[in-house]
Amino acid sequence: MLPPLRELGMALRSRELSATDHVRDVLGRLGADTTGAVITLDAERALAAAAALDEELARGSWRGPLHGVAVGVKDLIDVAGLPTRAGSDVLADAPPAAADAPVVARLREAGAVVVAKLHTHEFAYGPTGDVAATGPARNPHDPTRITGGSSSGSAAAVASGHVPLALGTDTGASVRTPAALCGVVGLKPAYGALSAQGCFPLSETLDHVGVLAPDVHAASVAWDVLSRPDGTGGGIQAPGVDGVxxxxxxxxxxxxxxxxxxxxxxxxxxxxxxxxxxxxxxxxxxxxxxAATYPVIVGAEAYATHAHWLRERPQDYQEITRERLLPFADLHARxxxxxxxxxxxxxxxxxxxxxxxxxxxxxxxxxxxxxxxxxxxxxxxxxxxxxxxxxxxxxxxxxxxxxxxxxxxxxxxxxxxxxxxxxxxxxxxxxxxxxxxxxxxx
Amino acid sequence: MLPPLRELGMALRSRELSATDHVRDVLGRLGADTTGAVITLDAERALAAAAALDEELARGSWRGPLHGVAVGVKDLIDVAGLPTRAGSDVLADAPPAAADAPVVARLREAGAVVVAKLHTHEFAYGPTGDVAATGPARNPHDPTRITGGSSSGSAAAVASGHVPLALGTDTGASVRTPAALCGVVGLKPAYGALSAQGCFPLSETLDHVGVLAPDVHAASVAWDVLSRPDGTGGGIQAPGVDGVxxxxxxxxxxxxxxxxxxxxxxxxxxxxxxxxxxxxxxxxxxxxxxAATYPVIVGAEAYATHAHWLRERPQDYQEITRERLLPFADLHARxxxxxxxxxxxxxxxxxxxxxxxxxxxxxxxxxxxxxxxxxxxxxxxxxxxxxxxxxxxxxxxxxxxxxxxxxxxxxxxxxxxxxxxxxxxxxxxxxxxxxxxxxxxx
Structure with missing residues (x-):
């Protein structure tokens, strides 16, 4: 297991631990992962970024509590230079994304190092995490069981102690449910608080970007960085609940x-x-x-996104995904x-x-x-x-x-x-x- | 013709003209209207409100530039105590509205006196103003011609010089087009700038509340009152366009x-x-x-509103309204x-x-x-x-x-x-x- 972000951050800031050594450690852990969480390891660029951040720090420049910290990104969110496959063979030949999604760019600005794209339920259309082109994600607490989804790989990698932080998305459950089933913390911020640009849409009126982390402190640090241009906020200042x-x-x-x-x-x-x-x-x-409005809204919006591919390459969908989407062809606008x-x-x-x-x-x-x-x-x-x-x-x-x-x-x-x-x-x-x-x- | 709002307001403020006399004058003009603009005259309450405003002013309390000014309201917008019939026999038996729409309430707070509900194209679903349960509205410049719609009565009453100001709504044209065809000023503010609550919806993602007035000054005064809690702003301070x-x-x-x-x-x-x-x-x-997205969006949203009545009492719609709405029963959500x-x-x-x-x-x-x-x-x-x-x-x-x-x-x-x-x-x-x-x- 990795140390908690609080300790990790101090070790990195004091240069007791270099970003390069930390990222190499994380890459090793992810490389040995057996939960199916890892879709793409971005080892070379991650090590180069870590080396650059080490140099920055050696020159006395510290970007904040994520300086040199490895992060994983759900493979529904664009990372420049890597394909976004969304857990589907439909996107097997997707070209590398041209740009980072704004949330990824923000983490990088704050010194985070993107190490991997992580497993997602196919097109994020399911809360189980066992339907994807690469097969199911496995719960680190019991490999015969689901992780929950759709941010399945983010939850599994954090719960395994393989990565100190990961980005996910949440349309109905997809950050919180895998966090719950894997025993980690999952934050879904208020709608619109974080840009969902660069995330493959499931349902634009319901999609949220969120964070998976081993503890509340790490989730709070990530939230501060993502929500505030200067990344200030300093974690949980007053942990009390008196009067709440x-x-x-x-x-x-x-x-x-x-x-x-x-x-x-x-x-x-x-x-x-x-x-x-x-x-x-x-x-x-x-x-x-x-609650009864939920499947109608998600179904209508997801079907509109997938109608073209459902007609052109239905065989590239996992069967259950296809069978769940197709009935919405007949949904009336009313x-x-x-x-x-x-x-x-x-x-x-x-x-x-x-x-x-x-x-x-x-x-x-x-x-x-x-x-x-x-x-x-x-x-x-x-x-x-x-x-x-x-x-x-x-x-x-x-x-x-x-x-x-x-x-x-x-x-x-x-x-x-x-x-x-x-x-x-x-x-x-x-x-x-x-x-x-x-x-x-x- | 009424005097311009600038002069009218000064006469009212100086008590050279009482609100009661002004409102009585307007009620007389509207009572003699031949354009079909007037749906309901609210004479008794209007005169009572005017008398109260006269007393207020006599005590030295002035509410601002609309103190004692008569206004008309499109019969798509709720006025407490009056039915909202939306130009349709479907609402022939509508009960009196329980409350003023927020825009109406705001005008009253600023001292305006609601004198009448004015003609609208049926359910605001048309830019001509000649389709309504009470028959067409007639252009004051040529009674054989349309006013434009759907805020047909607001435009006709203002253009006739029967009322110094009127509220309308605009989903695709409905303030600006009748203003244009009748030769008055029509302001459609930015979407969401004014609450559309209490207005019978045509298309909630497109509906705007707006103002019809004989000149830009009057429209500006109305905008100041509607958009600012204290009604300040003072009309057009710098009328120049240098550098625009x-x-x-x-x-x-x-x-x-x-x-x-x-x-x-x-x-x-x-x-x-x-x-x-x-x-x-x-x-x-x-x-x-x-532009091609417009009829789809309006049709889908309007049909969802009317589906129940189209089934239960189709004969109460004007034929052209019904025939335009019905095809959207088959519109797919996609x-x-x-x-x-x-x-x-x-x-x-x-x-x-x-x-x-x-x-x-x-x-x-x-x-x-x-x-x-x-x-x-x-x-x-x-x-x-x-x-x-x-x-x-x-x-x-x-x-x-x-x-x-x-x-x-x-x-x-x-x-x-x-x-x-x-x-x-x-x-x-x-x-x-x-x-x-x-x-x-x-």
Whole structure:
């Protein structure tokens, strides 16, 4: 495992550790990765960048807390000089991207070194991470199980301790769910807070760029760098939660199927309460109707993107991706317009319903990592489809655009990781990360 | 004719004229209106409001330049206590609106007195103003001709000198085109600058609230009141255009069919140049493709609004409205998503193409007022459909959301009014109004 970013950054800044040695270490770890997380290693350019950053530092110029830090990038996001394959044979012959996506460029300006493109669920259209041209990504905690997706490789590489930070995207679950299933931290900022330019679109009204990191501190550093031109902000200044109003969602919709997840949220709520937070129940009667707009919106927008390729080269899609997209050929414009209107109306209603709290606290998913390839699993004697259980608790905050972070919860059964989600109602990203930090300090 | 707002406002402020007398005068004029502009006169409440404003002023409290000024409101915009019928028998039994639309409330706060609801093309879905449950609106310059629409009654009432100011809405033409055809000023602010809440939607991604007024000064006063919480701004401070870069659009798309319109724009350009503006030609090769997204976007959004009523009470629509809406039942979501994407992409391309100028100068319409009911007219030996000619030059700036004003141009053939349009590229509403003021000072 790599040291935490806080220690790594100090070692790099003090030149106790050179960027070159750190990047070489990371390249070695990624080269030996067995989770399927790595799509492209960019070793030569990464080492050249590290050497240049070492020289800069030797001259006394320090770019900030990411100076010389290796980062991985989901293979849905453009990195200049590398193809963006989006997990699909449809893009097997994609030319190298002409330019870095703005989020990648921003990380580089801050001294980060891009070392690899990482696994994604095909075209980001799935929360499992086991559907891709290169095969499934494997959960570092159990290689027979999924990582969650679609930022599958980013979560797996961070959870394996192979890279200290990775970029992902999140349209309904895709940063938070793999973070939860792999036991790392995943931040989805507010809609539009980070540019999604240079990211292969899944659904432009729902797509968010986000960050996967081993701990809240590292996610906060990345957030500061990505959100502020000067990269200042300095992590979590005031980790307390005294006086923070925490809403716990009590409607049936929000209930996890795996009791370990419910227990993790209960433990988290108790911890926040002990820290001085006010925890209260919150009801959201509109959630089922709001959530029902999600597949229509994603389907309409994704189909419009893929219609041409679905006709020209259907065989290049993974079968399940193709079969999920094709029905949207028949979707009427009215259904999509209605979904957008319902989304707008019920986002306002949801906002009003939770108006008395600063953050919401809930499980990130309804299930923990399921077996690779399983479309259904048995829970408490009945079979449930996997996909919705990995999307249901995260997608509402893509519809609303509110910031949300998944942080590993306390698991007492010795089993797989369980993600606890903190969603900002009256708090922005830094406030949400502060609450997450309080949960982490166990 | 009423006196200009500048004089009217001074007379009201000095109490030389009471609000009560002014409102009674306006109610009398509107009561005798023969253009079909008036849908509902709100005489009793208007006189009560005027009396209260007279008392306020007698106590020394003056609300600003609209204190005691009568205003008309397009019957697509909610006025508390009055039904919003939107020109349709579908809403024949609409209950009184529970609240004023925010734009109406803002005018009232500033001392304006709502006197009437005014004619609209049915559901605002047409630029002619001759399709409505109450029959056509008639052009004050020639009662056999259209007013243009959809803010038909607002334009006719202002042009008749029956009311000093009126609210309208503009989705593709609906403030500027009737202003042009009736010879008054019509301001469509930037998209989202004024709340469209409380306005019956035609197309939520294109709908704008705007103002119709007899002159640029009155439009500027209304804009100040509507856009600034304190109503300050004080009209056109610096009417000069010295150094303003004016782009004249030279592609075929932008050409008027009526030579009087071309001549009016030429005269306007010469006047601005004489005032120190730099006039240059501008090419916009993407305009045809951009404009082609308009009917798809409006059709999809309007159909979604009307689908229920089209099924339940089709006979309550005017036939042409129904026949124009119904085909969108079959529109696929993909076509609408594609149209929105094309719109976004080509708006950026258009912005880049006109980047070197501050404003664009062009005709407001391709034709002047056509005969009521005519769907085609003969121009230079060939038949052309009326509707597109009244939309083509205005709709691009609903797609882009840029501010635009139509101001009466100079007509040398003694015929009907010809509107000249000023569109803000690097200038906001106040800058666009300043250029319009320079054109008006002839």
């Amino acid at each position: 109003r925490v809403g716990v969602l009590v409607d049936e919709y929000w209930r996890a199927l795996d009791p370990a997840l419910t227990a993790a949220v209960d433990t988290a709520a108790a911890r926040l309460e002990k820290g001085g937070a006010q925890v209260q129940d919150v009801r959201t009667p509109m959630i089922d109707e709001l 259904a999509y317009v209605d979904a957008l209107r319902t989304r707008r109306r019920l986002t306002a209603a949801l906002r009003a319903a939770v108006d008395g709290v600063d953050v919401l606290l809930l499980p990130t998913t309804r299930l923990r990592a399921t077996p690779i390839g399983a479309e259904e699993v048995e829970v408490a004697g009945s079979r449930v489809p996997v996909r919705p259980q990995l999307l249901a608790l995260t997608l509402p905050f893509n519809l609303t655009g509110w910031p949300a972070v998944s942080v590993p919860g306390e698991v007492t059964d010795g089993g797989l990781p369980a993600g606890v989600q903190v969603v900002g109602v009256r708090l922005e990203e830094r406030g949400v990360l502060r609450v997450a930090a309080a949960l982490e300090q166990a | 870069r004016v782009g004249v659009l030279v592609d075929e798309y932008w050409r008027a069919l009526d030579p009087a319109l071309t001549a009016a724009v030429d005269t306007a350009a010469a006047r601005l140049e004489k005032g120190g503006a730099q006039v240059q030609d501008v090419r916009t090769p993407m305009i045809d493709e951009l 076509a609408y998503v594609d149209a929105l994407r094309t719109r976004r992409r080509l708006t950026a391309a258009l912005r880049a193409a006109v980047d070197g100028v501050d404003v664009l100068l062009l005709p407001t319409t391709r034709l002047r007022a056509t005969p009521i009911g005519a769907e085609e007219v003969e121009v230079a030996g060939s038949r052309v459909p009326v509707r597109p000619q009244l939309l083509a030059l205005t709709l691009p700036f609903n797609l882009t959301g840029w501010p635009a004003v139509s101001v009466p141009g100079e007509v040398t053939d003694g015929g009907l009014p010809a509107g000249v349009q000023v569109v803000g590229v690097r200038l906001e509403e106040r800058g666009v109004l300043r250029v319009a003021a320079a054109l008006e000072q002839a």
